[in-house]
Amino acid sequence: MIKMNYGDVKHQKKLEGTFVALLDNADERQKKWVKLRKQLYQLKNEFKKLLPTQLHKLMTLPYTGLAEIYDTYVALRLDEKDRLHLALKELFSYTKDKGGRFNALSDSIIDFFKDKNNGFEIHTCYYCNMTYINYFQYEEVKKNGRKTGKRTQFDLDHVLDKGRCPLVALSLYNLVPACPTCNGPHIKGKRVMNVTLNQRQKLSPTSNLYDFDNQIKIWLRPKTEKIPNTDFLKHLDDYELDFDTLSDADYDKEINFLYLSNSSLKIRHA
């Protein structure tokens, strides 16, 4: 797992400004946010402390704050068809449901991560660090002609599931470029770790508290003595991947959650 790099403080501020500017219809959305926020206050007083009054602040809230909002919102156990829940889904429109009032932002957010000026160097998946990610052109045939565009092999994963908690759908620090395998239903999909709030606030590549690189040692060991050292990828079964999490066992939760430990290496490559 790789920690997200947002550059130095100055660059990060600039990034946040660029990200916030992706929000279209900002005035109308803000008005809606004022109304919906009040409804959330009525359901749970704690939201007064957690939710920024400005929508753009929520879009750039540090991950630790998002994790707290997520846990508090999910604990409300709102029905999927609850009116407030649906209204929040419409406001925080990452992808668009039919008839939604606001544009979906998924395309512009993906472009934001691809834009070289923003300085993300996305080469491998931030979760598994195994899958190489690159861009390719595609041509799509539409009914009324051809359309070309760019498509990437990376998906943007919402660390905290936007379906369960729409409040975190458009937040910069909830987004992690991931390979389709990790983002897919067999590995992460819509799953969210079952952990305490303190653990949740730490266990994301987007968190200030994330320190996987310094806390965890990774061992790749041959299982037998006679191993051809030429083509590692063809001989995966001859190796085992081990994580030493002695210095912070919380990371075990993440390793198991993403099926990165030895026993699951085969599943990922099957």
Ligand SMILES: [Zn+2]
């Ligand atoms: Zn991956």
